[in-house]
Amino acid sequence: MESQTNRQTATGQLFVVATPIGNLGDITFRAVEVLKNVDLIAAEDTRTSRKLLQHCGISTPMMALHEHNEEQAAKKLLSRLLQGESIALISDAGTPLISDPGYHLVRKLRSEGIRITPIPGASSVLAGLCAAGLPTDHFRFEGFLPRSGSSRTTALQRLAASNETNVILESPHRLLKSLKDLMPLLEEQRELVVARELTKLHEEFVSGSAGRLIEHFSERAPRGEIVLMIGPALPKNRGDITDSEIHSLLETEAMQTLAPSARAKAVARELGISKSRVYDLITGQ
Template identity: 45%
Template sequence: MNASGTLFVVATPIGNLQDISARAVEVLRSVALIAAEDTRHSARLLREYGIATPLTACHDHNERERSHSLVQRLLAGDDLALISDAGTPLVSDPGFQLVRQAREAGVRVSPVPGPCALIAALSAAGLPSDRFAFEGFLPARSSGRRQRIEALAAEPRTWIIYEAPHRLLECLADLRDLLGGERQVVLAREISKTFETIRGLPLAELHDWVRDDPDQQRGECVLLVEGAPVVSDDSELDSQTLRVLTVLLEELPVKQAAALAARITGVKKNRLYQQALTMQASD
């Protein structure tokens, strides 16, 4: 009985084709087949490095079914590579089903590390990076996006999202409205490409800058959001927190206003509830 092959999960450039590693090129040349998110897109990279290995499509719409036949080839002894259009497969890209099925079948899965947009952006953003959260793409619809932002508002770690260029301005507007105009956010756009932009500003300023420059609404976008400040119970509430609580009290009962303000600002709900009672009593 033949030993099974290895599935190599290969990171590829997110922009500059020279960012591919020597090991990645060697692996892509040596495997029997490359499973690619878009074969036409990946063909350019293979041509650049003289890689003649056959390609087969493995994307969101066919991955579950395609994975079975690919795992059979692996079990028969073939080495295969998995690549996405850019960056590291499975990080907001297809590949989960194939990797999972391969591992369940006892096939060795080996990562070939390389470019990843979220890590590249984080390394140059100047925001705290000792602990961070990756949220991928937020919901495309405004209601779902705003709900997710509200859930992340009190997150103390730097958090990172991907956004499509045609939704970038809407996303920044929702972030500004829900987090406040002073929250620091970094836009990392077209990383390693000709028009690479990495710009950090308070949300209100960043929104207006992107609005006034349509060129910033193009290409691959990463947004890195400064974590919420950790506020202790005995500290004075800052003006932004008081403003949020005041606005919510105009529309909601005290308990609901305090709970929502806690999600937005990161201040503990009990502290805000007591403040809300004090504010109402003084009216």
């Protein structure tokens, strides 16, 4: 298999550059340097990005790359990269490709042997998680929930059954609906956290049950971009889980590929029971 770096000779490279999610001071020195020195910046919305570039004294030309023109834009960008130009990809805010355009571009360029260089920085998902007080050893990024239909129902049920922290992006006018849809599916004491206006002047974290959050945001209409985090399902009463149920899960194909200790940990997390109990069943103790 030929690596990107082996193909990287006369061609240019694409930099995937994270930008601030609110506070313009969160852009990194490296990001500014890259944006100043590339030949072109592909931006989700050039009008939004121009404010950031002006703030940082960046005059690099821009072109639009969004969900409606990504395929055509990718062809133009590939042509310029093959001529040796360097290009930066940015989204309206945060890290590109995370619920933003860019996946098809990056995939196409990688297939053509173009070097892709990430310039990490702000992310609303990680910013919310690190200050929410929910478990972060395992988490799942859900993105935006489907707005209606069976796909939404399935997504909500999956969130309710999850034994890891789940992260959802929400708009202020849909937050209450999502909380009300989740409420009957969650345990009464299940903890949720709403992170709002992250890194901005009116940044806010509100935690509690779905009912408490519904009450809070019914009285105070939410504004700004929102990250909704749902804590893991509460552990079941150990007496409710039989050895037969544990063995059934241990015998699934996915579990068979794991070492005994890893199997015990995975099953214990899934069923909300102790790892030692599962390990004892595996080893026959």
